[in-house]
Amino acid sequence: xxxxxxxxxxxxxxxxxxxxxxxxxxxxxxxxxxxxxxxxxxxxxxxxxxxxxxxxxxxxxxxxxxxxxxxxxxxxxxxxxxxxxxxxxxxxxxxxxxxxxxxxxxxxxxxxxxxxxxxxxxxxxxxxxxxxxxxxxxxxxxxxxxxxxxxxxxxxxxxxxxxxxxxxxxxxxxxxxxxxxxxxxxxxxxxxxxxxxxxxxxxxxxxxxxxxxxxxxxxxxxxxxxxxxxxxxxxxxxxxxxxxxxxxxxxxxxxxxxxxxxxxxxxxxxxxxxxxxxxxxxxxxxxxxxxxxxxxxxxxxxxxxxxxxxxxxxxxxxxxxxxxxxxxxxxxxxxxxxxxxxxxxxxxxxxxxxxxxxxxxxxxxxxxxxxxxxxxxxxxxxxxxxxxxxxxxxxxxxxxxxxxxxxxxxxxxxxxxxxxxxxxxxxxx
Amino acid sequence: xxxxxxxxxxxxxxxxxxxxxxxxxxxxxxxxxxxxxxxxxxxxxxxxxxxxxxxxxxxxxxxxxxxxxxxxxxxxxxxxxxxxxxxxxxxxxxxxxxxxxxxxxxxxxxxxxxxxxxxxxxxxxxxxxxxxxxxxxxxxxxxxxxxxxxxxxxxxxxxxxxxxxxxxxxxxxxxxxxxxxxxxxxxxxxxxxxxxxxxxxxxxxxxxxxxxxxxxxxxxxxxxxxxxxxxxxxxxxxxxxxxxxxxxxxxxxxxxxxxxxxxxxxxxxxxxxxxxxxxxxxxxxxxxxxxxxxxxxxxxxxxxxxxxxxxxxxxxxxxxxxxxxxxxxxxx
Numbered sequence: 001x002x003x004x005x006x007x008x009x010x011x012x013x014x015x016x017x018x019x020x021x022x023x024x025x026x027x028x029x030x031x032x033x034x035x036x037x038x039x040x041x042x043x044x045x046x047x048x049x050x051x052x053x054x055x056x057x058x059x060x061x062x063x064x065x066x067x068x069x070x071x072x073x074x075x076x077x078x079x080x081x082x083x084x085x086x087x088x089x090x091x092x093x094x095x096x097x098x099x100x101x102x103x104x105x106x107x108x109x110x111x112x113x114x115x116x117x118x119x120x121x122x123x124x125x126x127x128x129x130x131x132x133x134x135x136x137x138x139x140x141x142x143x144x145x146x147x148x149x150x151x152x153x154x155x156x157x158x159x160x161x162x163x164x165x166x167x168x169x170x171x172x173x174x175x176x177x178x179x180x181x182x183x184x185x186x187x188x189x190x191x192x193x194x195x196x197x198x199x200x201x202x203x204x205x206x207x208x209x210x211x212x213x214x215x216x217x218x219x220x221x222x223x224x225x226x227x228x229x230x231x232x233x234x235x236x237x238x239x240x241x242x243x244x245x246x247x248x249x250x251x252x253x254x255x256x257x258x259x260x261x262x263x264x265x266x267x268x269x270x271x272x273x274x275x276x277x278x279x280x281x282x283x284x285x286x287x288x289x290x291x292x293x294x295x296x297x298x299x300x301x302x303x304x305x306x307x308x309x310x311x312x313x314x315x316x317x318x319x320x321x322x323x324x325x326x327x328x329x330x331x332x333x334x335x336x337x338x339x340x341x342x343x344x345x346x347x348x349x350x351x352x353x354x355x356x357x358x359x360x361x362x363x364x365x366x367x368x369x370x371x372x373x374x375x376x377x378x379x380x381x382x383x384x385x386x387x388x389x390x391x392x393x394x395x396x397x398x399x400x401x402x403x404x405x406x407x408x409x410x411x412x413x414x415x416x417x418x419x420x421x422x423x424x425x426x427x428x429x
Numbered sequence: 430x431x432x433x434x435x436x437x438x439x440x441x442x443x444x445x446x447x448x449x450x451x452x453x454x455x456x457x458x459x460x461x462x463x464x465x466x467x468x469x470x471x472x473x474x475x476x477x478x479x480x481x482x483x484x485x486x487x488x489x490x491x492x493x494x495x496x497x498x499x500x501x502x503x504x505x506x507x508x509x510x511x512x513x514x515x516x517x518x519x520x521x522x523x524x525x526x527x528x529x530x531x532x533x534x535x536x537x538x539x540x541x542x543x544x545x546x547x548x549x550x551x552x553x554x555x556x557x558x559x560x561x562x563x564x565x566x567x568x569x570x571x572x573x574x575x576x577x578x579x580x581x582x583x584x585x586x587x588x589x590x591x592x593x594x595x596x597x598x599x600x601x602x603x604x605x606x607x608x609x610x611x612x613x614x615x616x617x618x619x620x621x622x623x624x625x626x627x628x629x630x631x632x633x634x635x636x637x638x639x640x641x642x643x644x645x646x647x648x649x650x651x652x653x654x655x656x657x658x659x660x661x662x663x664x665x666x667x668x669x670x671x672x673x674x675x676x677x678x679x680x681x682x683x684x685x686x687x688x689x690x691x692x693x694x695x696x697x698x699x700x701x702x703x704x705x706x707x708x709x710x711x712x713x714x715x716x717x718x719x720x721x722x723x724x725x726x727x728x729x730x731x732x733x734x735x736x737x738x739x740x741x742x743x744x745x746x747x748x749x750x751x752x753x754x755x756x757x758x759x760x761x
Contacts, residue, residue, distance in 0.1 A: 060626075060657070072489065073468065075447065079490040079508035079536070164627055266627075291626040296659035301628055303554065303578070343448070343466060345731045345749040346659045346706070 051399035055286040056333045060293030063339035066302040068357035074377040076341035087368040095306040098314035104368040109358045111372025111384040117351040122336030129392025143174035143181040145284040155241035158283035162270045189270040191249035248280045263311040271312040295348040326362040330398045333359040341378040363398040389421035397423045430759040437726040441755040443478040449747035451734040455517045457500030461745045464491030486513035486526040498546030506537030544588045552582035572608040583636040594633020619649035630656035635692035648689035663687040679715045696741045703735035
């Protein structure tokens with residue numbers, strides 16, 4: 001659908017300039033960009049209920065053998081045992097005792113084969129649903145969800161990435177969708193940068209300058225309404241809204257007992273923040289947990305890391321379910337790849353993309369299920385093999401987006417997901 | 430055979446079918462027992478290398494072994510938290526453990542036998558130190574020793590104290606009789622936190638008291654510039670016993686990828702550490718005078734554990750390449 005302006009081509013031109021993808025001067029907040037004027041075709045396909053997606057990115061490559069697909073007693077199994085879960089017949093690693101009690105909500109996808117053992121390339125594939133090529137770049141899942149699922153003209157950004165460390169700011173991950181759908185990073189779970197009114201500026205002065213800006217804008221728009229001008233106006237207003245709702249990003253407003261349940265470590269705090277963001281209708285939140293690139297002492301590090309994850313993730317899933325949000329929220333646990341079944345000389349596991357696992361929950365995803373199967377010692381997929389593109393389609397379909405649809409970017413049809421692939425109907429209800 | 434570390438050589442080399450995790454001689458010096466990346470206990474007869482595998486004690490890997498003082502029984506601690514007693518001289522592989530108890534929640538990482546022979550110490554990921562009656566398996570004493578995983582536990586040869594060391598480099602001295610904390614040694618140099626990788630790493634992996642009682646040595650690693658990539662160097666923290674002050678940080682130049690898995694003193698007061706890492710496997714030797722090693726013996730493969738024979742002249746080493754090797758510390 002074309003924008004309702006005569007100068008539609010400006011949209012693309014200005015998106016490339018990206019002038020609104022950074023801090024909006026004056027308002028000082030990181031907010032939207034261009035390509036914001038059209039009503040996406042996808043919006044018409046939305047379910048009446050607001051959908052949300054949360055991705056837990058197990059940075060570095062979580063071992064499937066120490067998590068979702070244990071192989072105890074085999075040459076590759078490692079020292080940890082498998083434990084039963086709340087779903088009879090499904091066992092996971094003993095490192096996930098709390099998550100095991102939430103299995104009735106989860107769907108294990110155990111036959112993932114992405115055939116890419118490079119960190120950067122693997123991460124790109126898992127978050128974009130396609131291989132990166134020199135000739136093209138694609139929007140991340142977060143950007144696609146923000147574009148297709150977020151209501152029109154939201155007061156808050158639809159694409160948030162919560163990472164350990166980092167200074168915050170706007171990502172460059174929306175490709176042709178434009179900076180409006182790029183991620184805003186909450187470095188170490190802190191609120192976006194520059195979202196506090198400068199101390200030297202009184203509320204009255206601040207309100208007066210915004211009133212002045214609006215009047216000037218209005219006068220200008222009455223005579224020369226353009227996409228560019230509207231974009232400017234929208235950016236400022238969203239920035240102002242974000243500043244007014246800054247508390248949404250402040251996890252300290254959550255009850256202390258909840259933080260205790262989630263774990264007082266960084267990942268616990270960031271996972272609780274994800275819950276807070278989703279409850280405030282942010283469409284897409286990605287939380288990273290670092291670091292699983294365990295070439296050395298894989299078992300010691302997984303003891304340390306997975307224990308953190310187990311506590312936070314299990315509390316999160318239980319809360320989303322208890323609050324009635326599971327039907328509208330897709331939860332995904334992914335990595336760039338898994339880890340080798342072979343245990344190396346350092347008690348480590350290396351990169352392995354041929355047979356590993358992703359976990360989903362919520363929305364249209366089947367619950368209490370395990371799809372796909374690896375062989376006895378986890379070296380190959382035996383049944384239900386899927387790849388990054390299948391998963392990407394499935395994520396979108398799970399939140400009621402027709403993944404075969406396309407974006408209209410200045411007259412070019414650009415598919416939501418890899419058009420040569422498809423979703424996994426067996427795990428969608 | 431006189432003790433002469435500079436004439437060290439591998440005397441025997443026997444293979445299993447999985448990488449090994451740990452090894453101990455029985456105190457009568459008839460066998461060497463090994464844990465491996467499987468659930469079995471593997472016995473190699475020293476006279477001819479004959480291997481017998483015993484099952485039924487553990488559900489998963491054995492991480493720790495210790496012989497009773499009389500050499501009649503071997504104890505194994507597993508990643509399943511179980512502690513098993515075995516008849517050292519069992520006739521064949523059908524033998525089952527004498528007893529198996531649920532000793533810890535999570536891994537047992539280390540075992541040691543009291544110099545009086547009556548007690549066994551165990552420690553593991555639950556932060557507990559437990560003392561067991563060696564004869565009947567009864568729990569004698571237990572205490573919460575650490576908040577994080579305990580990597581090493583060792584009795585003082587005088588029998589009065591037991592030491593525990595954890596992931597965070599905390600090294601504590603306890604009274605055996607009461608379980609009372611006596612004091613702590615500052616071994617935090619053996620711990621590292623990598624902010625980029627967001628991991629705690631290192632820990633006290635070996636503890637030994639010098640024969641003259643003047644030094645307490647703690648071993649592990651430092652300079653962990655890439656913990657997840659196995660880039661770290663072996664390190665000994667040598668403490669004065671009386672003052673508990675650090676006497677020396679002992680290193681091994683040019684070993685850029687290694688960790689000390691265990692420390693033991695030789696009869697002449699030489700400290701021996703077994704090292705394994707990207708640079709291979711080594712027996713490394715220090716005296717109390719210097720910071721640098723006085724000798725190192727290159728093993729054929731990366732080592733993960735060692736044990737000094739009762740006569741003090743042979744060392745068993747457990748290797749990643751599935752072999753257990755016996756190295757003599759002197760001329761043939």
